[in-house]
Amino acid sequence: MSHKERRHKEREDMKQMIADAAVDLIIKDGYENMSIRKIANIIEYSPTTIYNYYPDKAAIISYMVEGVQNKIVAECKRIITENSSLSADKVLILCINAYLQCIVKEPQMGKAILLSGAVLFTEEDNDEDMIDSGKALMSSLLQKGEAQGMFRKLDENITLIILTSLLGFALSSIENQLYALDDYDHLVSVFSDMILRGILNNDFFNGRVECL
Structure with a gap:
């Protein structure tokens, strides 16, 4: 070294x-x-x-938030790269699961972020053109699914809405220690499925959604 x-x-x-x-x-x-x-x-x-x-102390919180964001983005980029042959809906589910799991891996850090009032990937993360932007990755997946006809016509604010929903679920899991439950993975799966069902174009799938 x-x-x-x-x-x-x-x-x-x-x-x-x-x-x-x-x-x-x-x-x-x-x-x-x-x-x-x-x-x-x-x-x-x-x-x-x-x-x-x-x-100042706000900079310490920013350091925590940046660390969590970087881990989430890195994991989602890996998922997207390694699963390029999968359809957009499948990759989206994997990325949603990664988001939720990354935050609860360090529950104390996540709780501190929650108590500080800081959030992840909000409207302040405006640099969506950058490859390392969490919002850019989510937007790209949603646009891909919409272009393929898998997702219905989506509102322009859907990326922020989904990311905010994920953050709320993850921080609630920390606050209520849901991450320690034996069936936490199942809870994540149910929540991920709920988000996906809200954006699917059911006419495209013709019943395939029951198999998700």
């Missing part, structure tokens, strides 16, 4: 340690009561040191 790579790793490790301390504080005391000074006390560094990594 080069000196530059080592320095980068050390910086990322420090940012993660700060974020982990912030998660603990948010869950314990709430976002409004979380402060740079309290984080500094937990990790035993000075507040000045923390400011070298984050300008």
Whole structure:
């Protein structure tokens, strides 16, 4: 490992340690009561040191959100690439499942994001032309399905509506610890199927939907 790579790793490790301390504080005391000074006390560094990594506590939340978003996007891109032969509806289901599973893999982080009031892939994520945009990936899948006739004519806001619905289900799963249930995968499957049925062009499938 080069000196530059080592320095980068050390910086990322420090940012993660700060974020982990912030998660603990948010869950314990709430976002409004979380402060740079309290984080500094937990990790035993000075507040000045923390400011070298984050300008304020909102930046720590942004770091958490970006990390979760990047994991979701990376997994969905992998799914899309590895399943290029599948129809749009099948790939959409796989991506929806990946979204929901990625968030609950780190329930404490997800809960902290929820309590902070931050959200994932909302109207603020306007850079839909970028390949790494979560909204762009979802929009692309929906447009593909619509072009193939699998999905009905969709409203221009459908991407945001679906992503918001997914976020609500995932964060509710964390808040109510549904992710710990033995049948959580089944709950995800039912929710995914509900979303898909809401956009399917049933005339195209002629009964195939019962097999989904």
